[in-house]
Amino acid sequence: MGINERKERERAEREQRIVAAARMLAERDGWPSVTVRRLADEIEYSQPVLYAHFANRDAIVGAVALEGFAELGPTLRKAVRGNATPAQALEDVATAYLDFAFERPALYEAMFVLPTGIRFAKSDTPQVLRDAFGAMMAVIEPVSADPEISTETFWAALHGLTELERHGRIRAPFRAERVKRIVGMFAMAK
CATH class of the missing domain: 1.10.10.60 (Homeodomain-like)
Incomplete structure (x- = not known):
């Protein structure tokens, strides 16, 4: 060497x-x-x-966030049961996303809350972000005529649930019921 x-x-x-x-x-x-x-x-x-x-702390947070996205994509893909219906696949991914957020709160915060300088939905978006988005879009595509917008909306809904629950603004025991309702909205969308 x-x-x-x-x-x-x-x-x-x-x-x-x-x-x-x-x-x-x-x-x-x-x-x-x-x-x-x-x-x-x-x-x-x-x-x-x-x-x-x-260059600064934000760049360090960004590096941590990239690690998180590298973990999130495979986590979501592995969560989908074999032979799952489209609705079951949506539920599997939604549940895995929320579990990921609550099992790794600081990592999730780096990925979605803190300043990082990472660009989303741009030509220079890092591949690990694209892969995580793709893992979500894979379960949205069968139920959506516009999977990209639907995936962004699905992701936004899950993020909103995460942040509201993390800060005690919605009741944690009803997480599974909220997931079922979101899945119902998306599963009937096409």
Whole structure:
């Protein structure tokens, strides 16, 4: 292995340590606790080393969010039961989405709430975002004449439910009933 390859590997490993530390701190103490200074202390690097990898905290949050999208897409695809009806597939994905959000609250917050600089629905949208969107659209397509708009609406509904429940504005015990109603709206749309 040449010197350049080793340096590139070490750089990638440092970036991964930074992202992993940010994710761990956020899950443990919340995103307000994730500062460049605290990350530098956590991984025992100087702040300039972190800034050599990420322009600012938002860029670190963006890297965490990209990891989250890389996990979300496969999670949604795996959730769909074999031989599921279109309505069952919608319910499987909706349930998996909500489970993902509530099992990984800090990761979800990085993906959908905090500033990241990640562009959605643009020509330069990262592939992992496209893949997560595609996992949702795969279950919307059989029931929609306009799957792209319907997928955006389905996603928005799930995100709204997530945020309202996360902040105690709707009753958590009725999550499954709300999922059934959303599925009913989309399953009858075509």
